[in-house]
Amino acid sequence: MGTHQGTRLSEQAYLRFLRQDSERLADVLAQAPSGARVPTCPGWDADDLLAHLLVVQSFWCRVVSDGLTTEAEVSQLTPAPRPDGRPELLAAFRQEAARLADALEATPAQAQRWSWSRDQTAGFAARRQAHEACIHRLDAELTAAPDGSHRSPIDAALAADGIDEMLRVFMGYHPAWAVIRPEPGRTVRVVATDTGDTWLVTLARRAGTDPRGVEHDDPAIYVAGNDPVDGTVHPVGILSGSAEDLYCRLWRRPVLTEPLRAGDAVLVAELEGVLDAVAPR
Known part of the structure; x- marks a missing residue:
């Protein structure tokens, strides 16, 4: 039986899931109208979902790549303006997703980095962002096909974690x-x-x-x-x-x-x- 230690995945696994779910999200939403409603996130449309994850991934990319370790440093970060058009939004998201994964890959999991949790390491960001991408990938699939026909499986080990x-x-x-x-x-x-x-x-x-x-x-x-x-x-x-x-x-x-x-x-x-x-x- 697994415990809270046993569910943790390798850093390579988190990065693999982060990359593949971010790519899946972008591919699915590229086929959905900008104004398609996100059934699992009331009040959002497809572009809002893209923009949300763009902001989140950009934030954590800065924390990891810039070596931020304090609340004061993090409080100075400001989100980039939201791209105006759908093509620009998709391109910015794909770029930021790749930059985040690359930054995490280049940073030791135990390196000290700020987070809102007790775990103040880059490994926290890798784990959190793998799950962030997974859940929002599902949101994207349900946006494109609310009947669930575009839904893809979630890896059992990732889900348990x-x-x-x-x-x-x-x-x-x-x-x-x-x-x-x-x-x-x-x-x-x-x-x-x-x-x-x-x-x-x-x-x-x-x-x-x-x-x-x-x-x-x-x-x-x-x-x-x-x-x-x-x-x-x-x-x-x-x-x-x-x-x-x-x-x-x-x-x-x-x-x-x-x-x-x-x-x-x-x-x-x-x-x-x-x-x-x-x-x-």
Whole structure:
């Protein structure tokens, strides 16, 4: 069974997925009208999706290639103006995607680089941008064909790592001022049935006073460091499915097959509600 260490891919794998999904996204959107709506990103059209990823990849390319390590340095970055026409937008995106992958390839994964997470390395950017490109590649495919006929598979190992990133890095991240209080007896095992990776996720409360003086007592999750899967831990609910389907479920994208819920159905539904509430938009 995989743990949060076991899902990590090699840096070469992240770069391979970053390159291929960025290329797929551009190829698919090149065939879609500029004004085609993105069903998974309300309010966006095809060009908005392209422009979004152009800005994101350009930002991380600067962080990596310029060796930025502090919030002060990063705060000086300004996005380039959005290209006016579709051909120019596509060309800029393809160029920036290649530059980002090249910058990451030329930088050791352990090199110190700024990020918004506790992981302050270039390896964080490689992992994050592989998943960013993957999810938005799916968005592009659904934009071109909302019926899913253009949808291509997501690699199971990448999807399992994406589940781990979402649960631990996004949803499981808590600021230094917060205290996390897991609620006993309210643990769900999340199971990727095709890769064998599992996660023990417990409903929790996040309490504390933020830097603005606002007091919090909010729904949260606690993700165990590992899942022994040896009978010593007894979750009261199970959420299971293929790695791709769980990955898409966490990112609120359409699944191919609905994940299965077992055990305490009310608790599993409550957990999914909390996950939806704290997931990035």
